[in-house]
Amino acid sequence: MIKLSDLEHQNKLLKAQENVGAHANYLMDVLKPAIERGNWDELESLDIGFTVSGESLGKIGDDEAWRKLQPYFEPRAKKAITIDFTLDGKVIERNLKNQLKTLLLKMIWLSPHNHSFWTISEALTDLKKVIIPLLNEAYNTLSALDFDRLETWVLTGFTNIDFERFDIYNGLNRLYKEARGLPFEVNLNKKLNASDFGLAIKEAEQYTVIPQRLYYLGLQRSEALINEAYALRDELEQLAEYIATYFDKAYEGYAKYLVSDEAILNNSKIKWCLGKSSKGTKQRTLAFQQAFSVLHSPKEEETLTLIRLHKPQIHSYYIDNFHTERKLTIGQWTITNLREAQSLFKKLNGGCLWGLMARTGMRADEMYDLNTAQGCTTEIIKRQKIHVIHANLSKTAKGSQSKQDEFVTTEIGMKAYEVLQALHAPLRKLHPDSQSFFHKTIEGCSEITKNQLGRHSQDWFKNAMGEELALTNEDIIDLKTSDPNLSFEVGDDYAFTGHQLRRSFAYYLIGYELCNFPQLKQQFSHVSMAMTRHYAKNASKFQKLRKKKQNLANAIDEERIDQKARVYLSIYQKLANKERVAGGKGKEFAKSMMKTDRNLFKDKVDNDMLSLSYWKKQIRTQSRHIHAVAPGVYCTSTTCGLRTLVNLMECVDCKNDYIVDAVFAEAKRKEAEIHILYDIENDELTPQTASESYIKIQAAERIMKDLNIDYEPVIFPDEVKNLLIPYGVTS
Secondary structure, eight states: OBOOSOHHHHHHHHHTTEEETTEEEHIIIIIHHHHHHTOHHHHHTSBSOBOTTSOBOOBTTOHHHHHTOHHHHOTTOSSOOOOOOEETTEEOOHHHHHHHHHHHHIIIIIOSSOBOHHHHHHHHHHHGGGHHHHHHTTOOSGGGOBHHHHHHHHHHTOSSOOTTSHHHHHHHHHHHHTOTTOSSOOBOOSOOOGGGGTOOOOOOOOOOOOOHHHHHHHHHHHHHHHHHHHHTHHHHHHHHHHHHHHHHHHHHHHHHHHTSGGGBOTTSOBOOOEEOOSHHHHHHHHHHHHHHHTOSSOOHHHHHHHHHHHOOEEOTTTGGGGOSOOOEEETTEEEOSHHHHHHHHHHHHHHHHHHHHHTTOOOHHHHHTBOSSSSEEEEEETTEEEEEEEBOOSOOOTTTBOOOOEEEEOHHHHHHHHHHHHHHHHHHTTOTTOOOSOBOSSTTOOBOOHHHHHHHHHHHHHHHHGGGGBOOHHHHHHHHHHOTTSOOOTTSBOOOOTHHHHHHHHHHHHHTTSSOHHHHHHHHTBSOHHHHHHHTTTHHHHHHHHHHSOSHHHHHHHHHHHHHHHHHHHHHHHHHTTOOOBSHHHHHHHHHHHHOOSOTTBOTTOOBTTSHHHHHHHHHTTSSOOEEEETTEEEOOTTOOOSSSOOHHHHHSOTTEEEOOSHHHHHHHHHHHHHHHHHHHTTOOOHHHHHHHHHHHHHHHHHHHHTTOOOOOOOOOHHHHTTSOOTTOOO
């Protein structure tokens, strides 16, 4: 069934399919039986469904109605998606087209599986690839698709379908999953992949790792720019307002110009000073010229009213002439016209984008979906500031990636976000209904596209590096280490794209051993560890090369070993002093101390486990591992996936965890309690939110109890108790 990001709109849409005419449920009473019967005359005359206001979405047989579906499902979509039942502009054979329509109808309304509007559209696009091959073999039904036929296509090259790409399998497997209830037989008896045909999926073009020299320069120069802009962030709003109001002020000047003698040429015609750079602006300009021409003795006020109504495009060559107060100074930057303002805006925007992506590993489209209100939050836990960027995750297909919208960043990353907020907030005010964080700096200040936004960071890096983009011998060594199958030439300019920041982030974090794969997997929100390892491919080679050099990296390694050893020593000293240590591993060790007379603080060869040198050796030889998952919470497993989304209930009894204090647990307990009260007050409490908060509070209190810390238990309101399933009740 359709799964929308706006759950309220989704519920309204599903509700609209009920009580349609004489039917209590249009989907189950009318649409489902009609699909199963497969009578095309009957089906084509039925409605696709109904809008939230009860109007028809159009008839199933109307291809144009399908093309116009998206706004009814995703009224605030940032990317247009069209469900197109033509093939290269030509009509699809009726039987095949209606079979495809029944598949899409089931995916939208009747499927037990969740599908986004994009997924539904992609299923159609992927399956349209089989239409021409089927028709070429005189088949007009999807039932003709079976393993033998597909294998023949693969072996003979009968079709133009690329069976070494994911697309065709995505379409075929959608058909297989949704087979039940379709009006035709699906003869695919399992999910297919390339290996079934002795093929391998072609590896997507790998983004290169930015050479260390350029990466470090980029980090340095973005930091300098971000720090400078952050200090002036309140004044930077003036830059955005300068751009946002520039056109209206130019309109005022243009109105004065048009009613003056200056606008009249020698031949008594008007010198319009207007542009027609696109079809839309041409229509607006012509409409204004026509409306102005019929005015008798036009006055400045009515001319300005007409200009604001039609919004003609003032030619860029003349626009500065109609804006009288053009000078603006912000810190070291002084601008005197619109182009300079737009150039400075793009530089700051691009530098902050580059800096934030480099310090989070976010994709460009995740950056595009930054939260406009709470895009960056900061928590202080045990005197440590933790900055978290919030965005809507892309590529969240079930089974390939999980839903997460949090990315830990540095203080510079936080500052970059605040500068971006200062730049774009005034532009968003011009469009109150806009859900986009980023807006254009041209006339109208509408939402920017993902591609346009990506070019800002690319252009900034290119301009910031200048001639230093030319590859050196050291750069070539770095590139051949990370991507040995690619070729590079000394002196060539390094070709940069935004996604290289994500791979470089992974590669250097793993290469410098600043985090391990489970933590990186969490930051990137991958379900598959293989995908995470793909991003950091060849980082192990970089580790070996780095360790051969006696440099700052060695000092960093030693410092890391020392810190981990001190954590282990601190834990074992607590245990030796019979102090409470929570977590499954801490409690298990305490039990072992009670059951045996043997000194548990000596290893098998009688080494002293209460010495720092012992633990340094254990860490250095990788005999022991430890990492922090939260303040005071440590895990000894190399496969731990916890990082920012710490589940306290998992840590309480986890056989790999030590918990040495309750600061984090108490903070989470308080947070959950506040969430409960807020949800009750705002009538937003649901069984899910109630149970989540209940679990957090119970886990936190168990930790505090295990650590023998006095606390006052949270008293759960009746509103919460009434939503929880009592323990032991199964039906």
